[in-house]
Amino acid sequence: xxxxxxxxxxxxxxxxxxxxxxxxxxxxxxxxxxxxxxxxxxxxxxxxxxxxxxxxxxxxxxxxxxxxxxxxxxxxxxxxxxxxxxxxxxxxxxxxxxxxxxxxxxxxxxxxxxxxxxxxxxxxxxxxxxxxxxxxxxxxxxxxxxxxxxxxxxxxxxxxxxxxxxxxxxxxxxxxxxxxxxxxxxxxxxxxxxxxxxxxxxxxxxxxxxxxxxxxxxxxxxxxxxxxxxxxxxxxxxxxxxxxxxxxxxxxxxxxxxxxx
Amino acid sequence: xxxxxxxxxxxxxxxxxxxxxxxxxxxxxxxxxxxxxxxxxxxxxxxxxxxxxxxxxxxxxxxxxxxxxxxxxxxxxxxxxxxxxxxxxxxxxxxxxxxxxxxxxxxxxxxxxxxxxxxxxxxxxxxxxxxxxxxxxxxxxxxxxxxxxxxxxxxxxxxxxx
Amino acid sequence: xxxxxxxxxxxxxxxxxxxxxxxxxxxxxxxxxxxxxxxxxxxxxxxxxxxxxxxxxxxxxxxxxxxxxxxxxxxxxxxxxxxxxxxxxxxxxxxxxxxxxxxxxxxxxxxxxxxxxxxxxxxxxxxxxxxxxxxxxxxxxxxxxxxxxxxxxxxxxxxxxxxxxxxxxxxxxxxxxxxxxxxxxxxxxxxxxxxxxxxxxxxxxxxxxxxxxxxxxxxxxxxxxxxxxxxxxxxxxxxxxxxxxxxxxxxxxxxxxxxxxxxxxxxxxxxxxxxxxxxxxxxxxxxxxxxxxxxxxxxxxxxxxxxxxxxxxxxxxxxxxxxxxxxxxxxxxxxxxxxxxxxxxxxxxxxxxxxxxxxxxxxxxxxxxxxxxxxxxxxxxxxxxxxxxxxxxxxxxxxxxxxxxxxxxxxxxxxxxxx
Numbered sequence: 001x002x003x004x005x006x007x008x009x010x011x012x013x014x015x016x017x018x019x020x021x022x023x024x025x026x027x028x029x030x031x032x033x034x035x036x037x038x039x040x041x042x043x044x045x046x047x048x049x050x051x052x053x054x055x056x057x058x059x060x061x062x063x064x065x066x067x068x069x070x071x072x073x074x075x076x077x078x079x080x081x082x083x084x085x086x087x088x089x090x091x092x093x094x095x096x097x098x099x100x101x102x103x104x105x106x107x108x109x110x111x112x113x114x115x116x117x118x119x120x121x122x123x124x125x126x127x128x129x130x131x132x133x134x135x136x137x138x139x140x141x142x143x144x145x146x147x148x149x150x151x152x153x154x155x156x157x158x159x160x161x162x163x164x165x166x167x168x169x170x171x172x173x174x175x176x177x178x179x180x181x182x183x184x185x186x187x188x189x190x191x192x193x194x195x196x197x198x199x200x201x202x203x204x205x206x207x208x209x210x211x212x213x214x215x216x217x218x219x220x221x222x223x224x225x226x227x228x229x230x231x232x233x234x235x236x237x238x239x240x241x242x243x244x245x246x247x248x249x250x251x252x253x254x255x256x257x258x259x260x261x
Numbered sequence: 262x263x264x265x266x267x268x269x270x271x272x273x274x275x276x277x278x279x280x281x282x283x284x285x286x287x288x289x290x291x292x293x294x295x296x297x298x299x300x301x302x303x304x305x306x307x308x309x310x311x312x313x314x315x316x317x318x319x320x321x322x323x324x325x326x327x328x329x330x331x332x333x334x335x336x337x338x339x340x341x342x343x344x345x346x347x348x349x350x351x352x353x354x355x356x357x358x359x360x361x362x363x364x365x366x367x368x369x370x371x372x373x374x375x376x377x378x379x380x381x382x383x384x385x386x387x388x389x390x391x392x393x394x395x396x397x398x399x400x401x402x403x404x405x406x407x408x409x410x411x412x413x414x415x416x417x418x419x420x421x422x423x
Numbered sequence: 424x425x426x427x428x429x430x431x432x433x434x435x436x437x438x439x440x441x442x443x444x445x446x447x448x449x450x451x452x453x454x455x456x457x458x459x460x461x462x463x464x465x466x467x468x469x470x471x472x473x474x475x476x477x478x479x480x481x482x483x484x485x486x487x488x489x490x491x492x493x494x495x496x497x498x499x500x501x502x503x504x505x506x507x508x509x510x511x512x513x514x515x516x517x518x519x520x521x522x523x524x525x526x527x528x529x530x531x532x533x534x535x536x537x538x539x540x541x542x543x544x545x546x547x548x549x550x551x552x553x554x555x556x557x558x559x560x561x562x563x564x565x566x567x568x569x570x571x572x573x574x575x576x577x578x579x580x581x582x583x584x585x586x587x588x589x590x591x592x593x594x595x596x597x598x599x600x601x602x603x604x605x606x607x608x609x610x611x612x613x614x615x616x617x618x619x620x621x622x623x624x625x626x627x628x629x630x631x632x633x634x635x636x637x638x639x640x641x642x643x644x645x646x647x648x649x650x651x652x653x654x655x656x657x658x659x660x661x662x663x664x665x666x667x668x669x670x671x672x673x674x675x676x677x678x679x680x681x682x683x684x685x686x687x688x689x690x691x692x693x694x695x696x697x698x699x700x701x702x703x704x705x706x707x708x709x710x711x712x713x714x715x716x717x718x719x720x721x722x723x724x725x726x727x728x729x730x731x732x733x734x735x736x737x738x739x740x741x742x743x744x745x746x747x748x749x750x751x752x753x754x755x756x757x758x759x760x761x762x763x764x765x766x767x768x769x770x771x772x773x774x775x776x777x778x779x780x781x782x783x784x785x786x787x788x789x790x791x792x793x794x795x796x797x798x799x800x801x802x803x804x805x806x807x808x809x810x811x812x813x814x815x816x817x818x819x820x821x822x823x824x825x826x827x828x829x830x831x832x833x834x835x836x837x838x839x840x841x842x
Contacts, residue, residue: 041296055386057374059348066352067318076425080439085381094436094791103374104386105394112433112792121380128384132438141620143301147522148511152304155296162308167511168504170444171522177621179438179788183426188504198315207319213343213375214385244718245620261436261789265579266589269538272577276530280513288514300519 041155044250045195046222047206048229048238049131051255053216056081056129058103063211065101067196076182077101078193079133079208084259085109088125092259093117104129130260131217133208134159134180134193135241135249142172142181142192151190157250158197163189177245195219222250320353322346328357332410339411349409369394372403426504429807430799435792443784443796446810448502450780451818453612453634454641454773456495458822460609461642462488463536463601468693470539470598476689479682482543483653483835484646489536490826496529497818501809521615528611532604539597541577542590544833548576571832609638616779623719623790624726624783629708636701641772643694644765647687649826651762654683657836680758687761695751698768702744705775722790726782730793735778743771 064079065072080099086092095110108116140159143151150166153159166189173181173190184191196206200219204210209217220229232238232254239256240249253260291306322345326333329346336342347353349371350363378391398406427442462484468474469481500506513530516523541548555561555569579586610631616622617630658676709727712720727735750756750764781796802808 053385055375055384055389056379059374063319063348063352068315074425075428076440082436092791094789096436096439099439102370103377104379105370105373105377107379111435112437113795114434124380124382126383127379127381129386140301145520145522145619146517147520147525148508149292149303149305149515149517150511152295152308153297153301154309160308160312162305164308165305165508165511165515166505167508169499169502169522170504171520171615173440173444174619175621177788179441182440182442183444183504185425188426194312194315197312199317201313202317204317204321210319210322210345211348213341213345213348215343261791264589265577265581265586266593268577268579269534269541273534273538276534283510284514287510292515299517303515303517 041157042223043155044157044222045136045200046157046220046229046233047133047136047195047251048218048220048232049251049253050216050218051128051130051253051257051260053214054081054129054131055214055216056083056100056104057213058100059211059213060131060208060217061099061101063207064193067199067207068194070191071185072101074185075099076185076191078180078191079131082130082132082261083109083127084130084257085119085127086125086259087119087123089123090125093119094259094261126257128255128257130253130256131208132178132180132241133251134195135178135247135251136193136195138248138250139246141175141177141245141247145171145175147171154197156197156200158195158200159192160194160197161190161192163187166190177242177247178249318352318354319347324353325350335410339413341409341412367402367404369401369403372407372409376403426806430797430810432795432797433787433792434795435787436789437787437792437794438789441787441794443781443794445502445780445784446796447798447812447815448498448810448818450773450776451498451815452495452502453609453616453638453780454776455491455498455818455822456609456612457634457638457641457772457776458645459488459491459495459532459642460605460635460638461640461644462491462646463605463642464639465643465646465690465693467598467602467605470594471602474689476686479836480646480650480686480690483650484642485536485540485543486829486833486835487646487649487822487826488642489540490829491822492533492536493825494818494822497821498815499525501814501818521611521618524611528604528608532601532608535597535601535604539594539601540833541575542593542597545576545579545590546582546587547833548572549580549582552576552580575832606635610635612638616783621788622783623723623786625779627708629704630779633701633704633708636697636704637772637775639697640694640701641769643690643697644768644772647690647694648762648765648769649823650690651683651687651758651765653836654679684756684758687758688756691751691756691761691764694765694768695748698744698748702740719790722786726785726793730785731778731782734774735782739771739774739778742767743774744768747771 058081061077061079061081064070065077068078070076070078075098077099080096081104082094082096083100083104084092084094093109093111097104097110106116107121108118111117136153136157136159138157140153143153143159146152147169148165148167150162151159151172152162163184168183168188168190170183170190173183181190181192183189196204196208199206206217206219209219218229220227220233222230222233224230225234233252236254238252238254240252241256241260242249289305289307292304293306295302295304295306325346332346336344336346350365353363354360356363373392373394375386375389376391377394379386381387425442427444427446430446431442433441465477466481466485466488469477500509503509512523513526516526518524552569552572555565555572558565561569613631613634616625616634617627619625658679661679662676712723747764747767750760750767753760784794785796786793799807799811802811802813808814
């Protein structure tokens with residue numbers, strides 16, 4: 001015969017024994033873990049930047065900040081434009097004052113604590129502007145390192161952050177080789193470019209794309225062979241940033257140069 | 262005789278059980294593995310919809326011409342044809358309901374984004390007519406002399422004279 | 424202001440969103456975890472490998488490792504932008520992230536240490552319960568103590584020789600399991616850094632091993648240092664009490680002193696062993712980077728050999744490794760020299776963590792600029808407290824406070840133990 005005490009104990013063990021494997025299965029569902037990560041979505045958003053066309057006006061940065069409520073004066077931005085000035089002496093000077101929120105309006109190059117540096121026009125060997133944004137990588141390292149599943153990739157390839165679930169550890173910020181992530185100044189969660197997911201889903205283009213007067217920025221669906229962006233990516237010489245990290249970035253660059261960091 | 266050695270283990274099991282129960286209570290129901298697998302798709306599904314509902318501020322560039330066709334024709338025949346209205350007139354939001362009128366950015370800072378001369382041959386910027394903002398009427402607003410919808414300087418000079 | 428802006432100074436070109444996001448608390452985190460792991464490994468040397476001479480310090484370091492345990496979590500909570508959501512790591516762990524394992528490894532380790540201490544102290548706990556029960560008149564304090572100790576005993580009041588023998592075996596088994604878990608706990612802290620492919624300085628498979636070795640070094644050093652200091656205090660108390668109440672049978676100052684030196688000398692040997700291992704691996708990493716000179720080497724070289732030269736070669740390798748090495752290896756080790764040596768070792772390991780965590784963010788991912796870290800001193804805002812000098816000091820002081828509290832309940836010295 002079992003006394004009451006023993007019965008309670010055994011009941012607890014049995015109940016616990018049942019709960020643990022059941023809930024563990026939720027996390028380690030092998031079928032789901034092996035789920036094809038590629039999926040068969042009809043849409044996969046990609047970005048195309050034409051460096052030749054960029055004039056460094058920064059209207060994209062302005063539009064992005066307003067569209068996505070990024071604090072205007074905070075020194076962080078979801079997208080930015082870099083200026084590269086290569087001198088005839090072989091030196092490369094790079095800057096992006098305030099992420100080019102106000103464009104590039106002076107020849108002086110901002111070297112942060114080293115002050116402003118001016119290069120005489122006759123000493124410039126080449127100069128160009130490079131818009132940057134989240135690459136929405138095929139293998140996003142920032143998503144891989146999120147300990148709680150607060151950042152993820154949608155079916156369409158867009159990397160998003162769940163603002164209600166992010167613990168603010170900063171691992172994703174450190175994990176991104178492109179420096180596109182930062183902490184939201186007031187919400188204190190990881191923040192990044194969403195490729196204007198809310199606009200894309202409505203059939204519109206990203207705010208920065210609409211704002212660019214020169215067509216330097218374009219967004220398209222790589223799964224649609226008729227998409228003009230897809231046609232360019234598949235038929236012309238395009239490059240990606242920091243390919244060596246194995247992140248498979250999905251932001252393609254026309255006219256890139258070896259100086260581009 | 263009962264073995265006391267297992268007592269700490271019972272406590273451990275109780276704590277683990279507590280965590281698991283908290284988990285079922287705290288974790289949203291739609292949290293799980295989705296299209297991109299466990300590595301890239303482990304998330305709360307409803308968050309996607311939350312992002313989709315994010316309010317749009319800049320409307321499609323074509324939308325302005327529907328109510329302002331004459332302005333659209335004007336700018337389309339000028340060198341500023343490629344500049345979308347909302348870059349200077351500000352985001353549309355729900356205009357004309359809210360706001361009824363848009364706040365136009367007439368600042369010098371807006372114009373010199375492109376028209377501050379930078380001597381970068383080989384870029385489009387090098388080819389844009391540019392000034393040195395520090396010496397070209399530094400105190401003035403550009404719109405005092407140049408009409409943004411038809412910015413050819415010659416036209417303006419004639420207009421200013423007449 | 425954006426997180427990180429207050430203490431980051433940029434130079435040349437740095438991406439607009441780049442700041443030193445992982446600051447002093449992330450330096451404290453591997454440092455404190457290292458102390459936990461090291462202290463536990465030290466106690467296991469006695470419990471598992473039967474190094475008899477370490478008996479005295481083993482009990483001490485075991486309790487100390489329990490006191491350090493909650494503190495290893497503190498820097499993380501102080502660092503999190505959303506500390507209240509920290510529990511999410513246990514709720515929806517994403518195991519492709521090195522941090523996700525933290526909750527589980529850390530809890531497992533906590534269970535092991537706590538259970539081991541329970542077995543070590545069970546006899547003491549039960550005896551105390553018996554003694555308190557036996558009292559005719561119990562004061563309020565005594566009643567509270569009775570409740571506490573009764574709870575701690577978990578109702579296991581059996582003190583028969585067989586039961587005590589079981590305790591002993593359980594301690595051995597737990598200490599045995601504990602060593603790999605302790606190494607895992609800290610190796611995985613190294614993995615958190617070593618696996619960040621975006622960071623040229625951090626990314627090396629050696630990182631977890633380097634972290635384990637320096638963890639053991641720092642843990643042993645802290646145990647020796649604290650042990651020496653505690654013994655000094657006991658000596659003072661002993662002299663004072665003897666003068667006051669000469670009828671008490673307290674150990675004489677000489678007895679304490681000789682026992683102390685013996686324990687310290689032996690423990691220092693293990694310290695030197697792990698120190699050699701740690702330095703070898705660190706130098707191997709440095710030589711390898713210099714020799715292979717991949718794309719990132721240009722910027723790493725200017726960080727390691729120019730900007731952080733003083734912090735790396737003078738403070739970390741010089742005063743943190745070389746000087747203690749000489750101190751320990753010179754014949755005729757004294758208590759005072761041992762104390763100086765261990766404190767220098769602790770400083771050296773702290774600098775190693777600093778040079779890894781802050782040094783890894785001293786350069787931009789664009790390899791075209793640098794970031795300088797200015798430790799916030801005065802805590803004028805919550806953020807500057809959390810990620811500043813005072814936040815770090817809070818983390819350093821807490822284990823000693825906890826240790827003091829624990830020793831109120833479970834005396835570390837001069838107790839007859841279960842085995």
